[in-house]
Amino acid sequence: MTPDWGLLERRLRPLLPPRAVVSKRQELLAYDCDGLTLNRHQPPLVVLPETTEQVAAVVKLCAELEVPFIARGSGTGLSGGALAEHPALVIATSRMRKVLEVDLANERITVQPGVINSWVTRAVAGDGFYYAPDPSSQVACSIGGNVAENSGGVHCLKYGVTSNHVLAMEVVLPDGSITTLGGGLPEMPGLDLRGVFIGSEGTLGIATAITLRLLRTPETVAVLLADFASMEAAGEAVRLITGAGVLPAGMEMMDNPCIQAVDDFFGVDEYPREAAAVLLIELDGHPLEVKESVEIASRLCLEAGAGAVREAWSDEARARLWKGRKSAISALGRQFPSYYLQDGVVPRTALPGVLAAIDRLSAEHGLAVANVFHAGDGNLHPLILYRAGEEGVNERVKALGADILRLCIDAGGSISGEHGVGSDKRCYMDWMFSADDQATMQLVRRAIDPDGLANPGKLFPTPRSCGESHRRWQEVKAENPASPLAMLEVV
Template sequence: MASSPPPLAWPAVHKRFAAVLGANRILKRREDLLAYDCDGLTLHRHAPNLVVLPRSAAEVVTAVKLCVESGLPFVARGSGTGLSGGAISSDGAVVIVTSRMRRILDVDVDNQTILVEPGVINNWVTRAVAGDGFYYAPDPSSQNVCSIGGNVAENSGGVHCLKYGVTSNHVLELEVVLPDGSLTRFGGHVAEMPGLDLRGLFIGSEGTLGIATAIRLRLLRQPETVRVLLADFAAMEAAGDGVRRIIAAGILPAGMEIMDNFTLNATEDLLRTGVYNRRAAAALLVELDGQAAEVEAACQATEDLLTAAGAEGVRKADSPAACERLWEGRKAAFAAMGRISPSYYVQDGVVPRSALPKVLQAIAGISRRYGLPIANVFHAGDGNLHPLILYDHHEPGIVQRVEQAGADILHLCVEMGGSITGEHGIGADKRCAMALMFSTMDLDTMTRVRQAVDPQQRANPNKLFPTPTGCAEASRRSVRVPVEVY
């Protein structure tokens, strides 16, 4: 594995990169580097020794080759909105930031594709093609700031993943700089390509197989009609039953999201929308889209099903502005927590829909056990939980307690037949938890694939896969507390 040069060697490294790429393409001052010491997960911080800011694929190639020649690992970084510590420098890695690569290279309306650079912001894609009647389906809550390159690295999802899938369902082709600095392409203009699916292998690899420098995305026709329903429930179990009834009836919404009372009050305090019932134990948002007649029928059926499940009130929105107003609070849920707590730690586990009531009860027990407030907001349709653990980072010893609470939630998800991540990725944060889901042989197989592409493991070291030393240290620092599932 690549190793960092000794501290005295960094000035020489800075000089070499500046000489080849230009001084305006690197950051080396401490005050500049601090802006890159974490991603959206602020639980752990580590400032890099060097940041590179390429503007083209050729400059990414040059930066990676310089890393190889200097014996340095590297970390790819987009907008830095990730929530798993995947874009943090480690082992003296050079951070290669693609946020200046923001060109839309080609729009092919006839074939419903668009070719973009990795720094293009998620919602810019839809804005670029909306006038032609198209949109890009994956929509993380951070879609106003997160980049397509990061979405590809993490295989991001969003509200609409229930019906339309995650990023991997919408990427046709990738231009990639491999860890040795060579440039290649995975996939093609059409969905089905012969040979091994290297495109699929790269998506979700979290920067461990290289850096994407151009991405061809699939576009969808804008639906003829969109309706959004907001239902209030006196109990979280009733909201979960509403989700179950909708799916059992054969209705496939574009998205279904639940916020608990803690979360909906926090968002209402922030936005003052007036649309959320502050007394409700849970708010369930359901979006339906498609042909007008189909949506109207599904909307009426869904309202009836929600009422049968115990909804105390159901509001409907049928104009774009009204739909956006109902969704506004859900999109701002994470930001709203910033007004309540100095820090928060978000988890990203997945459980079967049928297990949601038991899991939420168990999370409430974890909250009580550790004395930490936990807000719940999640993709109810596919069981992707986003519990937000609130804490004050100034409190002595708090980080270990927060990490242990988060670990208990991950154990809980796996015990219920789920996963340790749905869309935020593994990164540095959850790599030690990979052993909860995969056997030693499974992990060895994945590592062999990585080594075939990157024998020296220069690309994003110490991410995604557990390392014996690091994970042994983590296990010694904390003792697992059994999770009670009621």
């Protein structure tokens, strides 16, 4: 059934504050893409609620009128998860930016989903606390989006991703009802529905209040910058450091194209310009522990072939080194306004071989690839750089991106570490999961959203979007009629 968008707009306006319904074509342009700019889809309507009750009222109306809806945070996502590929109401949480409660005694904070990631630390830094997950887009991305994608960041090596720091969530389910998942304690009895919801990419509902775990600010922090003549040598340094039992808070690698782009961007050679790769290593904890870890990590970098190892201990010096890493994608975007950022994961031991293979694929496809990534946990972020005006370039870019993800899978890795699947990588889900695996996931989804209104078409292959995946799905189902696939048809 095609929704009556005029009727929906008229029904929505009394439920929301003034100017909270966006329907003008020129204003809707702001919502036609996320950080993944290869595809653009303009939604027919966008709403901007400010409270849980308003979100619930909107979702309940969608259920009544059978209107699909998509939750959207800051729009910094990189997997097309917040795009309205097919007409749907976009529920943007960007006006839900209140810090609802600060509970330092129990080391937690509760915020609305539109609160920006870096604001959480800013709210408690003066009291000696911080929020650990820190995506590179942390000055722009929202906590709600981080929950949807289970985002990571520089410090996920030691402290984990978003799911390790969310205690509880107030959630509006696809029928408009409000529930709480998790609780104030790190461990709660019963099924971990909190864990199921985190990373579900908006397919199970919308989180409207999120309780986060806070950490004490480390006593001492140091950052090392090591430069290498090859990516393989930098990868060997990662292997040696982790193998020695040193656990950095973060360990990031950048290749030469990234190094030069960052130095040009800031007009100063912060990183060794001719290095094939640099490794940034952050170590934190007790002063004596950090001092010993710095000595070990520096020695192992030199053993692996580092040209030099630079230490930064002051807040200013550390921030200067991290500024380049955090700005790498923006710096590359200045040279190549169009880029496609992938998000594969490989075992650390596979890094040298996979990086060399990406170089070969880059040459085969005739497209430049720059690498900046979380080396400590093997989460690659290859940026495919291209000129948007070139004929047929989008297809070449997507083909190279698919080859890189296939490479990650073959190395024992994953198609995504923190950016999610969305619409961009759903057709590759059966590279990792069998048809029965996916059907079991769909059983959970259908139990919570039987009408399929919450972010439809995302995360899983569909016949329309992934014909090849669907063909293989049907073949497996025919071979095993008793599988969860058969169960799915009667749900």
